[in-house]
Amino acid sequence: MVAPNAADARTVRIRIKRQDGPGQPARWEDFDVPYQTGANIISCLQWIAAHPRTVDGRDTTPVVYDSGCLEEVCGACTMVINGGVRQSCTALIENIIDDTNTITLEPMSSFPVVRDLAVDRARLFAALERVRAWVPIDGTYDLGAGPMESPRNQLTRYQLSQCMSCGCCMEACPQFNLEEDEAAWDSSFVGPHAISQARYFNLHETGAILADDRIDLLSAVGGVSDCGNAQNCVKVCPKEIPLTESIAAIGRAVTVRSIKRFFTG
Ligand code: SF4
Ligand code: SF4
Ligand code: FES
Structure with missing residues (x-):
């Protein structure tokens, strides 16, 4: 300075x-x-x-x-x-x-x-919808005590929960380019934040109900394989979210799921 x-x-x-x-x-x-x-x-x-x-x-x-x-x-x-x-x-x-x-x-x-x-960050939020970045519970009835969560999971999920959808990681990512045509958002790269949020909700005991859906989406075009591993995203995240760790974790989950599908059809 x-x-x-x-x-x-x-x-x-x-x-x-x-x-x-x-x-x-x-x-x-x-x-x-x-x-x-x-x-x-x-x-x-x-x-x-x-x-x-x-x-x-x-x-x-x-x-x-x-x-x-x-x-x-x-x-x-x-x-x-x-x-x-x-x-x-x-x-x-x-x-x-x-x-x-x-x-x-x-x-x-x-x-x-x-x-x-x-700027219009609608694509950023559309990517979160695309990866089902939510816990699927509806209704106002008493659901009882939630499932137990390990302290290790809590720690990881706390880090990931700090994403504020700011767009820094997408701006720095060479694979995430300006796409004004909304119709193309479903097949263009979801971005590092959405991959990390998919990991966040897959680690949630109840959110994991949609884990396979999220992994299937991230196995498809515009998913985790579009990441070129340039690692620019993790350097600019103001919340120091371990984005490359999330990308690697989701990459492993994609591999495990495709092996399972190979054997189970
Ligand atoms: S830079 Fe960090 S806080 Fe901002 S959207 Fe990306 S992951 Fe979230
Ligand atoms: S590691 Fe992947 S998501 Fe992150 S900046 Fe590089 S290409 Fe983009
Ligand atoms: S005004 Fe909210 S992050 Fe700057």
Whole structure:
């Protein structure tokens, strides 16, 4: 980390890739934002919304972005900051500023742009539906005590449960490319988060009812064999979820299931 020097202590230049809507051409706009200790990217975007004027003195529109929790829990504010994908609410200016005194913001490239820095993550959630990322219990009647779970399972599942569907791992994955055609989502790569969530629910005593369905889905086109093992996903996950471990575990489950099917038909 390099602190802003005396000459540029008054402002930080925020360079933003903007787009007026889906399919519209992109453009860059620069803003000089007063530097404040403790400021983060969201607070800078809020300042820009109140003062939408570029460095060359042109009035413009406030920059559109997504956010919710402002504490790295919802994943909505994910964007590409200085070339790396991460949450903007926890991106403190003092930690990311360098000698250029300029911070670049771009929308994630693996999801369609809605406007400016806001993207549509619907495919991410569709992938969770595809792998049946839920525990199949319905009804309000008393189900009694739940099944026992080993402390080791609890520990693994706790780690996996921290996924906030932010999209970082998909943005970093070379196999997960922008796919705007919804019809293609059923056969395109589900992504590392969905593989990990399939493992999470397969480890759940009741969720395991759908384990074979999940493994069958992940054996098919767009499943675990589409992973090229580049391991970019695990490096960018803000929750340090062991994604490559999950991919390996599901890969083993796919092999075991195909051997079983070979013998049982
Ligand atoms: S696995 Fe990590 S990077 Fe991927 S969506 Fe979940 S929290 Fe984000
Ligand atoms: S390990 Fe697989 S899922 Fe992770 S980034 Fe590489 S190709 Fe994508
Ligand atoms: S606003 Fe929820 S993670 Fe940033």
